[in-house]
Amino acid sequence: MKTLKKIAIACALLVSIIGISAFICQEPDKKNTATGVAEGKSFAVLELFTSEGCNSCPPAEQLLEKLGKESAGKPIYVLNYHVDYFDHLGWKDAFGSRENTRRQQEYSTWLNSQVYTPQLVVNGTAEFIGSDEKAVRSAIASQLSIKHQGILSVSVHKTGKQIKVDYLSGNTGDQDDLILGLIQKNGSSNVLRGENAGLRFSHIQIVRNLQSVSLKQSSSGSREFYIPLENNMEKWEVIGIIQNRKTGRITAVDTAQVNQ
Structure with missing residues (x-):
């Protein structure tokens, strides 16, 4: 008890001197160790x-841009x-990937839903037709009333075409994974064939790559x-999501902008 008291006093003095209100002081614990990020x-x-x-x-992409x-x-x-499962209908989506399709299939299992487009999932717990603005706004309002206990901080450092992502998490369980996504902020295409032939699309927040990391053994890394070589002039962002691999529920999120 004396040791813990000394630690608490030392931490209080450190917070007072540095003046960082978000500093978190606690006993070492690999499952609860993110500093500078508030809980709840x-x-x-x-x-x-x-x-x-x-x-x-x-219409769903337009709504997404509006909400953004x-x-x-x-x-x-x-x-x-x-x-990528529309690629055989005459137009190959340059931003499409099998990886993105697999993520949607995971949601199909978690939410017992069909695989379709445009599908929008909110916090991994509810899905809607992506153009249903009323339902989407209602889901957003509902989720913003919930306090999530997960803790996550991500930071990035870019060297040439390489982006290093450092992460620190807390309040996680054995079934929690960290999903890291490389996001292209904007993109566009002239669609020449298929159902949207003749249209020009502008996209935001395009997921170009995903990585999954188990947090069972370590909370940081x-x-x-x-x-991608052809997109060196685009603006980029990295997002981190803590997600339960059994239920799909998201309990923490953080983003970091990639400087040019």
Whole structure:
């Protein structure tokens, strides 16, 4: 008890001297060790599954962009996953990937839902038609009223086309994974064939790469991404999500901008 008391006093003095109100002082614990991040955060993570080959997807992408603009300064995070299962209908989506399709299939299992576009998932716990603005806004409001106990901090360092991501998490369980995503902030395409032939698409928050890390053994670490060669001039962001691999529920999120 004397030792703990001395630790508490030392920490209080350190907070007073440095003046960092978010500093977290606690006994070492590999499952609860993120400094500078407050517990009990509310947020809404919006994951839209879409394709340039889907003629019902443009309204959903427009809604996503609208919500993205409205969310500036708010804990609302929008992600645009282009799937690959429309590629055989005449137009190959340059932003689509099998990886994104697999993530949607995971949600199909977690939420007992069909695989379709445009599908929008909020915080890993509810899914809607991506263009249903009323339902999406209701889900966002509901999630922003919930305090999530997960803790996560991500930071990035870019060298050439390599991006190193450092992460630090806390309040996680044995079934929690860290999902790291490399996000291209903007992109566009002239669709020449398929259901949307003749249209020009502008996209935001495009998921270009995903990595999954188990947090069972360690709460901190680093991973690397590589920017696609043809997109070196684009703006990029990294997002981190703590997600339960059995239920899909998201309990923490953080982002870091990639400097040019």
